[in-house]
Amino acid sequence: MAAGRATNAAEPGAAQDAGHAVEHVALTLADQLPMLLILVPLVAAPLIVLLGSRRLAWPLAYGAATASFVMAVFLLMRVIGGEVISYHIGGWAPPLGIEYRVDSANAFVLFLVTGIATVVLPYARTSVAAEVDGQHGTLFYAMFLLCFTGLLGVVITGDAFNVFVFLEISSLSTYVLIAAGAVRDRRALTAAYDYLIMGTIGATFFVIGLGLLYMATGTLNMADIAERIADQTGNRTVRAAFAFIVVGVGLKAAIYPLHLWLPNAYTYAPSAVTAFLAATATKVAIYVLMRFMFSVFQPLYLVEVKTLEFIIIPLALLAMFAASVIAIFQTDLKRLLAYSSLAQIGYMLLGIGFLSETGLTAAIAHLFNHGITKAALFMGVGALVLRFGNSYCDGVAGAGRTMPWTSAAMVIGGLSLIGVPGTAGFISKWVLVQGALEAGWWPVAMLIVLSSLLAVVYVWRMIETLYLQPAPERAAAGEAPLSMLVPMWLMALACIWFGLNTELTLGASLSAAKGFMAGSPGLILAGH
Amino acid sequence: MSQDKHEDTDAFPWLGRRLLWLDNRRNVNRIVYALYGLCAALFLADFFYHKHVYLGVEELPGFYAVYGFVMCAMLVICAKAMRVILMRREDYYAPRDVEAEEYPEDQLDRAEHDA
Amino acid sequence: MPEMMPTALLFFLAAAILPVLPQYLRALLLLAVPVLAGIILWNIPEGMLAQVGFMGLELEFMRIDSLSRIFALIFCLAAFLGNLYAWHVRDRVQQVAGLIYSGSAIGAVLAGDLITLFLFWEGTAIASVFLIWARRTEGAYHTGLRYLIIQIGSGVILLAGAVLYHAETGNFVFERMQLGSPATWLIFLSFGIKCAFPLLHNWLQDAYPAATVTGTVILSAFTTKLAVYALARGFAGTEILIYIGAAMTLFPIFYAVIENDLRRVLAYSLNNQLGFMVVGVGIGTELALNGTAAHAFAHILYKALLFMSVGAVLFRTGTAKGSELGGLYKTMPLTMVFCVVGAASISAFPLFSGFISKSLILSASVKEHYYIVWAVLLFASAGVFHHSGIKIPYFAFFAHDSGKRPKEAPPHMLLAMAITAFFCVYIGVNPEPLYALLPYEVKYEPYTTTHVVTQLQLLFFSALAFTVLMRTGIYPPELKSVNLDFDWTYRKAGPAILRYLRAVAGASGAYLGSVLSGWAIGIFHRFQHSTGPEGRLAQSWPTGAMVLWIAILLGVTLVVSFLS
Known part of the structure; x- marks a missing residue:
């Protein structure tokens, strides 16, 4: 299975030359990275179940995640300049064979997903032990790895149907992971069930869309589809496919009115799962949305069908305000953060909606920055849950005194959520505002700032809860253990680091945005 | 006294x-x-x-003295009149809006606060 | 090289290590940092000394020229004196906040572009609010929130202005601008909020009396003078500032006469003094700008001295209300003496610092033929003597004996006051060193017979008016009260209107809601009907709603795709 073929192709500018690029059989380990990245966690997951040892489960999962992270870093380093890696599974050339493609857009998302997994897993050890039934610990890590694999697969693959397969892998394991929260709160089962129903509907829509595309083109390779639908944009089948795919993926991404599964799922899932999912799952869905919108269908097609103006942008604005307002009135910190996630997804959609290089840069950068921000925040809440047994505002009031480190990390995360200068959140919002101004949409720029003020309110509520409210009498809980504090602070410091040093985030985002805006030439495959 | x-x-x-x-x-x-x-x-x-001044009005003997006296008297009388309209009880905005410290701060013996 | 490091960073680094140090090292560090920063700023050459690349922008962290240097130096001095005064404070929150606050203020003064300015601008806002909250009373908490909202608002407006400015000119350079475009108006408004322009001023009188004893001393030095600096840098010679400034000198003195809380009286007189500086900026000639810089320098010192002396009273007696105080000179004579020195300085008595700085602005206004403004400023000078110069020492230390016999202020407070008082007198007696620091060459001689005599006439006849009114019983007594100011609009009227609207909206909303829910139930029932007996899924609200949404969204997307 590992015998594959990798080719390097230069990105858009040299697209025509790519066809003549010399193919070579992959011999070195480095050429197999795209495959290994998926394979390592995929193999580790059943291994955990087979070994069945509770002591081995965590080290295996952690090893797999770390290995994937290292590989993702290597991949990102290779493609950040604009290069594209095309990997043919089993040596079968696309469009017949399955192709994995890595460009700066998905390498960046891979970097985020693997990075978050690597940080969350050490954190999960204590948190999961406290929140999930002991005997399910082994299975939990297996499921975690499967979900992880699914997300990576969705991102890395260049094959449309493969996206669906991996999406299902990640979704099914996600349902299980959410249900694992039932030990703490039985409502996790309902939440998981709801998500199961809705997720399945979303996936069905997605696969219907793919079916329609297959009808119209007879192929499932993204680049191939892109090439074949280029001259039939007026085709009703293609247009229906587009609508189905946008709505289906939109559900996974929790675009505002399709978000109803998310608050419950995030609230009742085990804290470590929430931290992981919030930072990765919706982000991956946003990535898929972008990939299909810009690479499979073309930017020009988007101009033509006006979906962005009439659907995506209004929904994005709606999310920014409605979700923020709802967040303000929540009494459960997890739920508050979940609604704020919905609002932040609005920003990303808005960036996509600008249909410009700056807008996409903002969307991708925000995808990353919000990922690390939310990871820090949900890990903070998880630590509160560990010590206080719940995440209600009155339940954890005054935690700033008993858990100073956790609270301080949450404050940093909160500042980044608002977009205070010096934090990661500021960078992407800044670029987003620039995108709005570039497009000449002054009112939208104002709305971005206004909705940030709503964020100030709910973050303030959080800070008030932690610091300014008197602690209940019985509260004597101590600080969270180091194994949770270190990952939490890693993320909090990352919020500041990426707020000051934007070389990586904006560099990768800009390069990715260029790839997207180039349309299908950005997807062109080598040796085809 | x-x-x-x-x-x-x-x-x-x-x-x-x-x-x-x-x-x-x-x-x-x-x-x-x-x-x-x-x-x-x-x-x-x-x-x-001999006054070195720029304005004619400044050359009047005792201009500064008269100006200072008259304006200050006016200031106080106007301010006193303003009280009629503007003065409110101390708890006008909120019950504990304007509050004196319960004790002089240095006798409170708060370790975290002041000496 | 040390001069390449932004000075603010020095403060931030100190703030970072401060919490882990033992108390005495903390207090020493608090003194050492401003001294070190002052020495560095004194010695480095002029120029743009520290550029940092950030998101493709070149941020200028160290713009040293004669205007920024004098403000940065006085900020260092004020930080040193404030920290010495706060030697006894063990509260780490106040110590860290004070360091970050003063560091941010210095950073903002040295900022060479609007983005850097914005960063430090918000830094001062966020750090300073902790000096208010540190009092840990309910009133202080709410005041702090109001203060924070207004200050952050100022920063956000500045950022919006900066972005528009960039769209207009293609750069973020912070240099002199012309009022006219939305960008410059926004920036102007942002400066105006921090500078406590009339109707934007209430945060000042609200917050300063609510902060801790030591916090107010620190607060009084930085925020508003930073705004004055920013105006002098960006809007020198903007005529509207002259009238804004004149109004600023005028209306606070009326409030100051009837205000009971002595710290609030000082806040009003601070506002009045800012007016002088703003007039100086508005006139914009070399003489006027020199006057603004010199007055800011002198003002920071004597205002700090006054806040220190009233703070010492508050520290020892637990109140700063005129109605509760009196006769304290018996047991706090040194504090009284320092208070009188501060009062003499703010009133511009010859041989005190105010005399040699305020007169620069007054003569600039005459030279540029703003006679009405000159008359207003003259009146304000008399008025400031009236309420700050006489009222503060009189009601705190003399007047009727309150029977309070507090101890003299602690030694470190006395030392801080003594040093500040020394500076006030030294500058007044020997203005040359200060004049040498000013942005432009000074050709002005404050000590002429005419100036001294006329100033003495003005002041002593004001004192005469006070005495006469006091003895005839016309002078309004100190009463426990608050006076309505413009903040009434957002503390009383605004909430009341909102409550009213909510009541109206609630009533109509309830009606609308009942109609809508009637429809919704109808539709829902029909929907249930159509899905027949296995309508179980529809019963679970999120799933049902979600499916509905998916259907709607798919429909809309399809329609949009097909129609376009």
């Missing part, structure tokens, strides 16, 4: 004891008379030197 005639003034700081004559109403009156005299002298001073 000390309420307590038998107050132990020896406990006061040195400078405080030197200034205790201010408590005597007659001494206060003396200061006021001294002020009157000083003001008169300053007013008259205007006639004894």
